[in-house]
Amino acid sequence: MLVWFAEASQGVDEHDKRRVGEQIEPGGRPKAPGRLELLQRFVNSYNHDFPPEWDRIGTPERARAWLRQKRLVAPGDPISDADAARLRELREAIRALALANHGEQPAAAATDVVRRAAGTAALRVAVDESGRTALEPEARGVDGAVATLLGILHEAQRAGQWPRLKGCRQCGYAFFDRSKNRSAAWCAMSICGNRTKNRAYYRRRRISET
Numbered sequence: 001m002l003v004w005f006a007e008a009s010q011g012v013d014e015h016d017k018r019r020v021g022e023q024i025e026p027g028g029r030p031k032a033p034g035r036l037e038l039l040q041r042f043v044n045s046y047n048h049d050f051p052p053e054w055d056r057i058g059t060p061e062r063a064r065a066w067l068r069q070k071r072l073v074a075p076g077d078p079i080s081d082a083d084a085a086r087l088r089e090l091r092e093a094i095r096a097l098a099l100a101n102h103g104e105q106p107a108a109a110a111t112d113v114v115r116r117a118a119g120t121a122a123l124r125v126a127v128d129e130s131g132r133t134a135l136e137p138e139a140r141g142v143d144g145a146v147a148t149l150l151g152i153l154h155e156a157q158r159a160g161q162w163p164r165l166k167g168c169r170q171c172g173y174a175f176f177d178r179s180k181n182r183s184a185a186w187c188a189m190s191i192c193g194n195r196t197k198n199r200a201y202y203r204r205r206r207i208s209e210t
């Protein structure tokens with residue numbers, strides 16, 4: 001399962017690999033625009049081709065550090081095992097929605113998870129001195145973080161940006177598709193595109209040999 005890992009490792013040290021999803025994008029793609037970048041980073045807090053211990057929200061401690069760094073929780077906000085688990089569940093459900101942006105219907109289980117999370121995610125309209133409005137979470141802690149992330153999902157859908165945030169067909173990595181006809185299928189052609197093609201090639205060859 002560590003193909004991405006192995007192929008991406010050519011000329012890249014572990015330090016760099018651990019930065020994929022935060023400071024480094026596969027194939028050097030630009031990140032998603034505006035606040036959608038935060039949701040993209042949330043989905044990419046783990047890549048399934050990397051070792052499980054690299055999951056940035058894999059434990060309550062790691063989740064707290066990640067959420068603090070993104071200012072999604074305040075210092076001292078408690079994060080339990082169950083909180084970290086539901087964040088990971090939400091992450092995989094949003095990944096499923098991004099995968100469905102290749103033109104498919106997302107699995108009902110994924111939309112159920114997002115709907116359930118939205119049930120406790122209260123947002124209010126905040127107004128600043130110049131009259132500009134923004135959606136802000138009502139609650140603190142993980143509930144507030146979930147509300148912020150779902151608010152971004154909603155705003156991106158309203159702005160028409162969401163259909164371009166896709167899950168890589170090979171590794172599930174969330175990338176922003178800037179191609180004119182929205183046809184990109186993989187996080188990076190050089191990594192996952194070739195893997196997919198090689199597999200198809202070997203499959204065809206196997207069939208022709210039998």
Ligand SMILES: [Zn+2]
Pocket residue numbers: 168169170171172173186187188191192
């Ligand atoms: Zn990929």
